[in-house]
Amino acid sequence: xxxxxxxxxxxxxxxxxxxxxxxxxxxxxxxxxxxxxxxxxxxxxxxxxxxxxxxxxxxxxxxxxxxxxxxxxxxxxxxxxxxxxxxxxxxxxxxxxxxxxxxxxxxxxxxxxxxxxxxxxxxxxxxxxxxxxxxxxxxxxxxxxxxxxxxxxxxxxxxxxxxxxxxxxxxxxxxxxxxxxxxxxxxxxxxxxxxxxxxxxxxxxxxxxxxxxxxxxxxxxxxxxxxxxxxxxxxxxxxxxxxxxxxxxxxxxxxxxxxxx
Numbered sequence: 001x002x003x004x005x006x007x008x009x010x011x012x013x014x015x016x017x018x019x020x021x022x023x024x025x026x027x028x029x030x031x032x033x034x035x036x037x038x039x040x041x042x043x044x045x046x047x048x049x050x051x052x053x054x055x056x057x058x059x060x061x062x063x064x065x066x067x068x069x070x071x072x073x074x075x076x077x078x079x080x081x082x083x084x085x086x087x088x089x090x091x092x093x094x095x096x097x098x099x100x101x102x103x104x105x106x107x108x109x110x111x112x113x114x115x116x117x118x119x120x121x122x123x124x125x126x127x128x129x130x131x132x133x134x135x136x137x138x139x140x141x142x143x144x145x146x147x148x149x150x151x152x153x154x155x156x157x158x159x160x161x162x163x164x165x166x167x168x169x170x171x172x173x174x175x176x177x178x179x180x181x182x183x184x185x186x187x188x189x190x191x192x193x194x195x196x197x198x199x200x201x202x203x204x205x206x207x208x209x210x211x212x213x214x215x216x217x218x219x220x221x222x223x224x225x226x227x228x229x230x231x232x233x234x235x236x237x238x239x240x241x242x243x244x245x246x247x248x249x250x251x252x253x254x255x256x257x258x259x260x261x
Contacts, residue, residue: 077171091179
């Protein structure tokens with residue numbers, strides 16, 4: 001008889017499975033881009049020395065949020081069949097990895113008003129979230145589980161997914177719980193060059209891959225540059241192709257130039 005072992009995964013994984021199931025039904029367009037961030041990385045190093053410690057991730061969140069303010073429909077929620085809701089602020093949902101009872105568990109956090117926050121403030125919030133002690137009773141929507149959220153895990157799958165469908169059909173409630181922008185990263189895989197395509201229920205989602213050094217032709221010369229691979233999921237229900245192209249072009253320029261530094 002073949003040997004095997006059974007491993008129990010944290011409760012938060014159940015919500016992740018449900019989100020993926022609902023996210024597959026979104027009308028997202030995936031854009032896979034490559035951005036030269038050599039100059040921006042140098043600016044971050046200078047910023048750390050002369051002003052205050054910041055992280056690359058915090059700056060990325062700030063630059064993305066500032067760019068989105070010029071393309072607010074990209075982060076809009078569909079309301080019914082013919083309307084959309086555009087919120088004034090960019091609230092970013094991201095994941096930090098926690099060690100809960102010996103398991104590596106991705107736990108979400110919301111960075112509110114990221115377009116207005118200083119990069120230092122975003123850096124500090126991420127650091128606090130990474131160092132916060134959680135238990136397996138903490139789940140996906142908030143830092144600490146409420147009674148109703150604990151009940152969620154006891155429901156059968158079709159009822160749990162009904163909750164997520166209700167959530168995305170009620171933009172005000174969805175925005176309060178998960179923001180309007182998602183950022184997910186596999187930057188820990190430092191030696192992997194490529195893109196990954198995330199699944200999301202947000203209007204717009206950014207999949208951040210590793211930064212790799214690559215040869216690039218600049219003014220007919222080959223130079224070694226630091227390149228960031230990024231996938232962007234854009235909701236075609238609220239955002240059309242031409243604005244998508246302009247947004248991607250402006251975002252690429254802003255990240256290349258070190259926006260906000």
